[in-house]
Amino acid sequence: MDYNFNFAAVWRDFDLLLSGLALGLALAMVSIAIGCVIGLLAAFGMISRRRLLRTVSSVYVTTIRNTPILIIILFTFFALPQLGVRLGKIESFVLSLSVYAGAYLTEVFRAGLVALPPGLREAGLSIGLTEFQAKRYVTIPVMWRNVLPSLSNNFISLFKDTSLAAAIAVPELTFYARKINVETFRVIETWMVASLMYVITCYVLAEILRRVEHRLAIPR
Amino acid sequence: MTEPLLRIENLHKTFGKLEVLKGIDMTMERGDVTSIIGSSGSGKTTLLRCINLLEDYQDGVVAIDGDQIGYRTQNGRRVRRPERQIAAQRAMTGMAFQHFNLFPHLTASRNIMLGLVKVRKMPAAEAKEIAAHWLTRVGLGDRGDAYPGQLSGGQQQRVAIARAVAMAPKLMLFDEVTSALDPELVNEVLNVITDLARDGMTMLLVTHEMKFAHDVSSKVVFMHQGRIAEAGPPAEVLRNPKSARLAEFLKGAKF
Numbered sequence: 001m002d003y004n005f006n007f008a009a010v011w012r013d014f015d016l017l018l019s020g021l022a023l024g025l026a027l028a029m030v031s032i033a034i035g036c037v038i039g040l041l042a043a044f045g046m047i048s049r050r051r052l053l054r055t056v057s058s059v060y061v062t063t064i065r066n067t068p069i070l071i072i073i074l075f076t077f078f079a080l081p082q083l084g085v086r087l088g089k090i091e092s093f094v095l096s097l098s099v100y101a102g103a104y105l106t107e108v109f110r111a112g113l114v115a116l117p118p119g120l121r122e123a124g125l126s127i128g129l130t131e132f133q134a135k136r137y138v139t140i141p142v143m144w145r146n147v148l149p150s151l152s153n154n155f156i157s158l159f160k161d162t163s164l165a166a167a168i169a170v171p172e173l174t175f176y177a178r179k180i181n182v183e184t185f186r187v188i189e190t191w192m193v194a195s196l197m198y199v200i201t202c203y204v205l206a207e208i209l210r211r212v213e214h215r216l217a218i219p220r
Numbered sequence: 221m222t223e224p225l226l227r228i229e230n231l232h233k234t235f236g237k238l239e240v241l242k243g244i245d246m247t248m249e250r251g252d253v254t255s256i257i258g259s260s261g262s263g264k265t266t267l268l269r270c271i272n273l274l275e276d277y278q279d280g281v282v283a284i285d286g287d288q289i290g291y292r293t294q295n296g297r298r299v300r301r302p303e304r305q306i307a308a309q310r311a312m313t314g315m316a317f318q319h320f321n322l323f324p325h326l327t328a329s330r331n332i333m334l335g336l337v338k339v340r341k342m343p344a345a346e347a348k349e350i351a352a353h354w355l356t357r358v359g360l361g362d363r364g365d366a367y368p369g370q371l372s373g374g375q376q377q378r379v380a381i382a383r384a385v386a387m388a389p390k391l392m393l394f395d396e397v398t399s400a401l402d403p404e405l406v407n408e409v410l411n412v413i414t415d416l417a418r419d420g421m422t423m424l425l426v427t428h429e430m431k432f433a434h435d436v437s438s439k440v441v442f443m444h445q446g447r448i449a450e451a452g453p454p455a456e457v458l459r460n461p462k463s464a465r466l467a468e469f470l471k472g473a474k475f
């Protein structure tokens with residue numbers, strides 16, 4: 001095979017790829033933040049004594065986890081407007097990704113909460129904290145630190161999933177790569193560069209998050 | 221007649237069909253140190269947990285300084301108090317647990333400060349001073365910045381006791397605080413408790429350390445199958461058991 005590599009076209013539009021990468025990271029960050037809030041609420045729903053809350057939470061988790069993420073993205077973007085909910089491309093994608101992340105994080109948080117020794121909450125109550133304060137100052141912070149490694153993995157996964165936003169023309173990395181591909185026909189070069197950008201970003205993210213985990217870990 | 225510090229009348233507690241406390245009556249005056257002894261499953265832990273409302277109870281009265289804990293009577297019916305009041309009432313008692321239950325993500329000092337700042341609404345600087353004071357009292361003045369995971373079992377238990385006592389509870393509850401410890405760490409914890417007793421702290425403790433119960437208590441209570449079977453001054457109860465059951469229970473104990 002004597003293919004002549006020519007990256008010139010890709011380099012010319014490299015700033016587009018970079019801006020796409022930045023948008024992807026931002027989408028993942030906002031979505032995991034919202035997903036954490038949803039996940040925490042749904043996790044407490046799952047372990048609630050109230051049956052209604054348990055049902056609502058588990059229907060949410062089961063439905064979302066068993067739906068392909070691309071379907072969630074397309075449904076939110078194309079079907080919600082028919083139901084009168086109009087969102088921009090980016091908002092629509094963030095909504096999809098947050099709801100998707102929330103379902104997975106619900107399981108992470110639920111498992112983290114039930115794994116805590118019951119004595120932790122009771123010690124909080126015994127010094128006079130209310131149930132809410134015991135959650136806020138004791139059980140949630142401890143659980144949070146324990147699940148940080150899972151959170152990191154979820155974040156990296158979510159970042160990769162942002163490439164699906166190309167399907168609704170959100171201008172992130174994959175979207176621009178396809179654009180450059182179509183405009184220049186440097187197919188191999190374009191996708192090689194885009195893939196490498198994902199690989200390097202994920203690798204660096206994993207390293208950074210590992211250090212953050214280490215820093216926030218409960219000392220022992 | 222003045223109200224005793226702790227008054228328990230006809231306390232009944234069931235877990236589903238299992239009746240664990242079958243009518244407990246007892247009182248404690250300020251400064252009393254009462255030890256509860258009894259075999260496993262007799263309801264000792266459950267009794268302590270009812271006193272600080274970690275368990276609800278089905279019938280009877282638990283009153284501290286005259287306030288009924290957890291419930292009030294409205295139109296002749298017993299209603300559970302709202303969550304805020306219950307939290308405030310829990311802060312009247314301090315509890316030390318068998319497994320310490322320190323907050324692992326906070327330093328020793330911050331473990332003690334949390335309740336002072338969030339419950340007593342104390343400024344952080346003042347809370348920090350109180351934490352330092354109590355850490356010194358339990359012999360850990362230099363370990364305030366250590367995390368629970370960096371302390372030995374005996375040290376953790378002493379921090380846990382300091383955390384409870386720093387809240388200035390009217391009554392301290394101790395549930396077998398030495399039974400999870402290696403034998404060589406038991407004494408450092410018992411010494412702290414003895415020191416608090418000398419200070420006049422009112423304490424109700426569940427223990428298997430008979431010599432300690434004998435030396436530190438003003439009263440010993442023997443529980444059997446959810447009832448108080450014998451109670452009285454330690455010398456009487458421990459040296460001259462009235463029932464065969466207590467004699468059997470005490471067989472081999474040294475004090």
Ligand SMILES: Nc1ncnc2c1ncn2[C@@H]1O[C@H](COP(=O)(O)OP(=O)(O)OP(=O)(O)O)[C@@H](O)[C@H]1O
Nearest residue numbers: 235238240258259260261262263264265266267396
């Ligand atoms: N949460 C619970 N649900 C059901 N049963 C319980 C619960 N907690 C305690 N029990 C039962 O209540 C009885 C008394 O238990 P408790 O823990 O008060 O005994 P104890 O005197 O403290 O025993 P030990 O010396 O082993 O600590 C036991 O039969 C126990 O199995």
Ligand SMILES: [Mg+2]
Nearest residue numbers: 264265266396
């Ligand atoms: Mg017990």
